[in-house]
Amino acid sequence: MTGGIPSNPGFLTLNNGSVTDPVNDLPGGSYALTARYGGDANFAPSTSTGVAVNISPENSVTTASIFSVTTNGVPFPLTTASYGSFIYPRADVAGVSQHGVPTGYVYFYDNGNQFSGVNVLNSEGNTALPNGYSYFPAGPHSLTAAYTGDASFHPSTSAPATFTVTAASTQLALTAPQGAAQGGGGYADGDPDQYGLRWTDISQLSDRFGHVHDRKHAIGQRDSIWEQP
Numbered sequence: 001m002t003g004g005i006p007s008n009p010g011f012l013t014l015n016n017g018s019v020t021d022p023v024n025d026l027p028g029g030s031y032a033l034t035a036r037y038g039g040d041a042n043f044a045p046s047t048s049t050g051v052a053v054n055i056s057p058e059n060s061v062t063t064a065s066i067f068s069v070t071t072n073g074v075p076f077p078l079t080t081a082s083y084g085s086f087i088y089p090r091a092d093v094a095g096v097s098q099h100g101v102p103t104g105y106v107y108f109y110d111n112g113n114q115f116s117g118v119n120v121l122n123s124e125g126n127t128a129l130p131n132g133y134s135y136f137p138a139g140p141h142s143l144t145a146a147y148t149g150d151a152s153f154h155p156s157t158s159a160p161a162t163f164t165v166t167a168a169s170t171q172l173a174l175t176a177p178q179g180a181a182q183g184g185g186g187y188a189d190g191d192p193d194q195y196g197l198r199w200t201d202i203s204q205l206s207d208r209f210g211h212v213h214d215r216k217h218a219i220g221q222r223d224s225i226w227e228q229p
């Protein structure tokens with residue numbers, strides 16, 4: 001038997017001079033099948049002429065799924081994640097007959113847009129982004145996996161796997177300019193700094209507000225403050 005499979009697939013026992021055995025795992029392609037008789041005490045060995053056989057690809061089914069991992073590295077199905085989280089898309093490809101393992105490549109799409117490079121199927125017919133993907137924007141997502149096919153299996157695209165990315169939490173910190181924290185930083189009264197703020201001696205505020213001590217207490221007993229010109 002030739003065509004990219006083992007030349008000796010097995011031994012079969014004759015029954016009244018003939019034998020029949022089904023074969024369902026030939027990869028797609030063209031073959032010349034032959035049978036060889038090993039002989040016995042009365043008959044010498046012989047080999048048949050070749051029989052041409054063409055194996056066409058069958059339909060494939062691709063399934064997409066979304067995972068994240070725990071702090072211990074254990075994967076779990078994901079439906080919601082915050083922005084910046086590592087998300088692991090996965091694709092599983094199988095033939096409709098469930099015979100053989102697809103080979104080749106898978107591409108991942110998010111809301112119809114390709115975001116991954118080439119992902120090679122492993123010996124079990126699946127693939128995933130090994131380092132995850134953390135750039136999904138906040139909002140709903142519909143992920144699909146597209147299998148490119150091989151000699152034995154037609155291309156196929158998965159049904160959408162949906163998930164949602166929520167906005168990441170934030171923290172706000174307010175700090176004063178370095179010059180203000182040091183009591184003026186060398187600016188004279190009335191001089192603007194590089195940000196367009198003007199340095200004002202707080203004693204001048206008594207003429208405008210009439211409560212110098214309260215203002216000084218509010219800004220930490222400093223003698224000067226920044227004000228917008």
